[in-house]
Amino acid sequence: MALLSAGDRSDLPGDHVLLPTPxxxxxGRTLQCGQVFRWQVDGTGVRGxxxxxxxxxxxxxxxxxxWGLAADREVQQLRHYLGLDAPLDAIEQxxxxxxxxxxxxxxxxGIALLRQDPWECLISFIVSAFNNIPKIELSLDRxxxxxxxxxxxxxxxFPTPALLAAxxxxxxxxxxxxxxxxxxxxxxxxxxxxxxxxxxLRSAEYDAARRxxxxxxxxxxxxxxxxxxxxxxxxxxxxxxVWVKRAVERWYFRGRRRTERRIGxxxxxxFGPLAGYAQQHLFYFVRGTRPRGRAGRRKGRAG
DNA sequence: ATTCAGGTGCGAG
DNA sequence: CTCGCACCTGAA
Numbered sequence: 001m002a003l004l005s006a007g008d009r010s011d012l013p014g015d016h017v018l019l020p021t022p023x024x025x026x027x028g029r030t031l032q033c034g035q036v037f038r039w040q041v042d043g044t045g046v047r048g049x050x051x052x053x054x055x056x057x058x059x060x061x062x063x064x065x066x067w068g069l070a071a072d073r074e075v076q077q078l079r080h081y082l083g084l085d086a087p088l089d090a091i092e093q094x095x096x097x098x099x100x101x102x103x104x105x106x107x108x109x110g111i112a113l114l115r116q117d118p119w120e121c122l123i124s125f126i127v128s129a130f131n132n133i134p135k136i137e138l139s140l141d142r143x144x145x146x147x148x149x150x151x152x153x154x155x156x157x158f159p160t161p162a163l164l165a166a167x168x169x170x171x172x173x174x175x176x177x178x179x180x181x182x183x184x185x186x187x188x189x190x191x192x193x194x195x196x197x198x199x200x201l202r203s204a205e206y207d208a209a210r211r212x213x214x215x216x217x218x219x220x221x222x223x224x225x226x227x228x229x230x231x232x233x234x235x236x237x238x239x240x241x242v243w244v245k246r247a248v249e250r251w252y253f254r255g256r257r258r259t260e261r262r263i264g265x266x267x268x269x270x271f272g273p274l275a276g277y278a279q280q281h282l283f284y285f286v287r288g289t290r291p292r293g294r295a296g297r298r299k300g301r302a303g
Numbered sequence: 304a305t306t307c308a309g310g311t312g313c314g315a316g
Numbered sequence: 317c318t319c320g321c322a323c324c325t326g327a328a
Binding site for chain 1: 317318319322323324325326327
């Protein structure tokens with residue numbers, strides 16, 4: 001494979017493979033639109049841990065170049081994880097029929113829904129509650145470094161339920177979890193004990209799976225919908241965070257306030273199984289792609 | 304020093 | 317069901 005343009009490099013062992021990407025698939029938007037917190041920007045690509053391996057991804061005109069995976073089976077799993085199976089073009093054409101989405105989708109096109117590991121996704125969004133992105137990333141990174149398996153010199157996999165269930169509250173708090181520490185530990189315990197079967201939820205209906213998740217400590221409507229959408233691929237899920245709430249109120253309810261519950265119901269009735277995709281486009285648009293750190297501190301709220 | 308940040312749990316009307 | 321409020325903690 002010599003499809004790389006000049007300047008691309010990898011310090012990763014092993015060969016690289018090419019994953020074809022049907023347009024309008026956009027890896028950067030997919031990974032940077034709030035679904036996942038553990039991929040790190042690495043030059044013009046990203047790096048992270050997948051299936052216990054340190055990998056690097058970079059999208060090129062020919063497709064996504066993948067370093068770190070050898071077995072074809074692993075590559076196919078990555079393909080599934082990245083949401084490359086979904087007919088994005090058709091989905092976006094359908095969404096574009098909505099007047100609101102039709103105006104903004106040109107700027108958000110290419111967002112795919114990931115199929116994350118439910119466990120890691122669940123903990124990630126429990127940690128995300130009433131939190132900010134840099135600190136969410138910090139906490140998840142510390143959890144991995146402290147409790148997860150080391151897979152490379154500077155890369156750790158996400159800790160298993162059993163490992164977090166065995167963690168002390170003190171050690172968890174050291175990961176800057178704050179009051180979420182008991183949530184993380186207790187959910188880990190429930191999963192370890194089998195009181196909730198995350199794998200079984202894959203085949204469950206949206207409502208049933210949602211009820212199961214809502215029974216967990218630290219999991220409310222928003223976190224549940226994030227997991228249902230970003231891990232289980234339940235398209236009816238429409239996570240309503242503060243940004244999406246404001247966007248929907250402004251563009252679909254003429255600025256009138258609505259409860260999160262009602263906004264979710266509205267979205268499901270309007271977009272059906274594509275509600276989740278609609279949410280991603282709305283979120284990405286209102287949130288913008290401001291770089292992390294200190295840039296982009298727009299204060300304007302009304303717009 | 305204060306303020307803020309991608310919700311949740313809880314009590315009350 | 318809706319509303320109001322407290323809440324760990326790192327960064328600005």
